[in-house]
Amino acid sequence: MNPPAPIFALKNVSKKFGQIPSLVDINLEIYPGERVAFVGSSGAGKSTLLSLLNGSSQPSQGEVWILDRNIARLRPKSLRQVQRQIGTIYQQLHLVDNLRVIHNVNAGHLGRWSFWQAAVSLIYPQEVETATKALIQVGIPEKLYDRTDRLSGGQQQRVAIARVLVQDPVAILADEPISSLDPERSREIMNLLRDLSEETGKTLICSLHAIEYARSHFQRVIGLRQGRILFDAPAGEVSAAMVEELYRIEPPRRQGRQG
Ligand SMILES: Nc1ncnc2c1ncn2[C@@H]1O[C@H](COP(=O)(O)OP(=O)(O)OP(=O)(O)O)[C@@H](O)[C@H]1O
Numbered sequence: 233m234n235p236p237a238p239i240f241a242l243k244n245v246s247k248k249f250g251q252i253p254s255l256v257d258i259n260l261e262i263y264p265g266e267r268v269a270f271v272g273s274s275g276a277g278k279s280t281l282l283s284l285l286n287g288s289s290q291p292s293q294g295e296v297w298i299l300d301r302n303i304a305r306l307r308p309k310s311l312r313q314v315q316r317q318i319g320t321i322y323q324q325l326h327l328v329d330n331l332r333v334i335h336n337v338n339a340g341h342l343g344r345w346s347f348w349q350a351a352v353s354l355i356y357p358q359e360v361e362t363a364t365k366a367l368i369q370v371g372i373p374e375k376l377y378d379r380t381d382r383l384s385g386g387q388q389q390r391v392a393i394a395r396v397l398v399q400d401p402v403a404i405l406a407d408e409p410i411s412s413l414d415p416e417r418s419r420e421i422m423n424l425l426r427d428l429s430e431e432t433g434k435t436l437i438c439s440l441h442a443i444e445y446a447r448s449h450f451q452r453v454i455g456l457r458q459g460r461i462l463f464d465a466p467a468g469e470v471s472a473a474m475v476e477e478l479y480r481i482e483p484p485r486r487q488g489r490q491g
Pocket of ligand 1 (some may be wrong): 276439
């Protein structure tokens, strides 16, 4: 039997902002059902890598393949079709605070719905059953008609996850999903993401600062340092020495020669 095709394949990918390199010569394949954590210090390139994987940005060099399509070669309509298969939970969540939860969850349909269907749904909510099911999956079905800004941070994170679930993508990307949560809420959200990925078979890719969750909740950990892959290893093989090297602080460069 042939091995499954990767969902994501990056071939010699670099990304620059102006002259500053954010990612350098990245080669990477991620397969269906994998749970992968990107770790590394601030500015290592984790968010930039996620933005390449969901097609919201293009590499400066190299090729990004998503679901067997080279995204640089896609027309906008085909690119949108590919992007619909990739659900992203952003650090800032991007929820509309003054709308009821159901409308924020239904935003997961927007790639599929016509303008009119979306407009009607704001008055007569559509696909209530699908939204309820997603909220059951994330543990807050009773919040369906609550205003989103009345929810706690952890509950809002759950709404953002429910929105991705109704989108029904093949892969879920989450950028620092627990950065603003307390330790107990962090544990709940990490458990939820892991369990959803296990139950649905969806690929899960998270950028994380919490190395302990990368080890305990993911099968594979990719360490990024200064835009390069320092290691790409099964979670069980990530050693203390690898982590230390990942976060090592470079001594400041000397200005000119001394003495
Ligand atoms: N839109 C942008 N314009 C200019 N520079 C950018 C942009 N996005 C990212 N960068 C730069 O690219 C580098 C990598 O940033 P990135 O946000 O990917 O890192 P990160 O590992 O996600 O960091 P953090 O953990 O703080 O979110 C940084 O030097 C950053 O300043």
